[in-house]
Amino acid sequence: MxxxxxxxxxxxxxxxxxxxxxxxxxxxxxxxxxxxxxxxxxxxxxxxxxxAKPVRQEPVQSDAIALLGALQRDGRLVDLIHENLDQYGDDQVGAAARPCLKQCRQTLDRLLAIKPLADAENGGLIPVEENASSARLRWVGEASGASQGKVVHSGWVATQVQLPAWSGRSEDALVIAPTQVEAP
Incomplete structure (x- = not known):
């Protein structure tokens, strides 16, 4: 149409x-x-x-950019991902990643309150409904259609979404993090 x-x-x-x-x-x-x-x-x-009065359109920023911006601001995730890690040893990479990952987890917990989707530990058995959502349950191997399954990974679910409100200009909607400068 x-x-x-x-x-x-x-x-x-x-x-x-x-x-x-x-x-x-x-x-x-x-x-x-x-x-x-x-x-x-x-x-x-x-x-x-x-x-006629023009209709004012509020600038919009993608939720993905807002989340990535929060992860960069709090944990410097984008910096870590884009760093050339080949020049560092595993112990150096691990030492740099630890604080980044801790901060990113705190940010995700604050903004999305992420919890395990299944109530069972890995290796535990859970009941499986016949019409279970493929977004919530994915069979691994040939057991599709069984009434219970062994948890290989419990999955994750966001229990809230509280992304920061954005009020910037429309041309800045894709900015993840601003350039930082200091006086020479």
Whole structure:
């Protein structure tokens, strides 16, 4: 449906100036409430444009960027991931990763309150419903359809989502962490 509408709008705008002006206004977020008594004359369109109030669109930042930004700010996760680790020994990498991972865990616990999905320890048995969600349970091996299964990994579930509110500009929506500078 959207493709058909887009093609119709394209062709109408190509050959009808008034339609092109209305499409441009609509794309700019101007609310042109239709009035059944108003004519589609250039004067009526100009009057509607002058009295129309632009719809304010709040800038939006992806939840993924917000979460990654929090992990970078608190634990420097992106810095660790992008570091060339080949130049360091395993003990040095482990020493650098430990505080990063601890901070990232605290951030995830604070923002998402992550808990194990299954109540059983690894190796324990759990009941498996016939119509269990594939997002919550994944069979490993050939036992699909059994009424119980042995836990290989308990999985994880977020019990809340409290990502930081973002109020930046739209051109900054993809920024994970700002450049840090100091005076020379």
């Amino acid at each position: 959207r493709l058909g509408l887009a093609l119709r709008a394209f062709w109408k705008a190509m050959f009808d100036r008034q339609v092109a002006e209305r499409v441009a206004l609509a794309l700019d977020g101007v609310d042109l409430t239709p009035d059944s008594s108003a004519q589609s004359t250039p004067a009526a369109l100009e009057q509607a444009t002058a009295t």
